[in-house]
């Protein structure tokens with residue numbers, strides 16, 4: 263169990279609620295020989311953190327949630343849409359050389375490739391290194407020749423949970439996922455509306471850790 267730093271008094275309040283629920287704030291205070299207003303900040307911390315549930319005119323309940331349960335509820339509620347960033351997209355016909363220049367300019371490790379605005383592939387640093395080692399003329403060959411192609415592109419939808427996106431990154435050992443919207447349901451045609459990278463997830467981890 264992750265410890266949310268609770269004071270001794272807050273721990274005692276939890277015990278009292280567990281044993282006597284539902285119990286009013288007044289009754290909790292009198293068990294502790296304190297006034298209702300003294301324990302008001304403790305009760306707000308315990309309800310805000312999801313450990314206690316306050317029902318008007320009934321009293322306080324223990325939610326049964328441990329620290330870990332609360333953390334996973336919070337993480338599970340975050341959607342791809344909440345953290346996605348702007349996608350970096352090029353057309354299939356662009357030369358590998360120009361894609362490399364674009365990668366440096368945009369400071370990204372992978373670029374989504376489209377054909378007439380529809381997602382057709384992904385090109386990453388390794389694809390480019392592999393091609394350069396093979397002696398290909400980077401000025402002449404278009405990215406469309408060396409990219410990973412549809413239907414092998416792993417993507418996510420805006421309303422997918424960020425947790426499911428993170429699992430895809432790990433399972434497929436890739437650095438980023440295009441966030442897509444269906445243009446044509448039957449033909450599996452997608453346009454790219456964002457991207458999720460390991461950086462998005464690291465940033466969120468820091469925000470949650472800093473409690474922002």
Ligand code: ADP
Pocket residue numbers: 371372384385386387388389409410414415416417435436437438439440
């Ligand atoms: P890097 O090459 O910088 O290590 P990745 O690990 O993301 O970047 O890419 C590894 C391989 O996976 C590359 O061949 C790349 O084309 C492919 N790839 C990257 N992202 C995806 C994706 N979302 N779906 C399918 N393949 C991908």
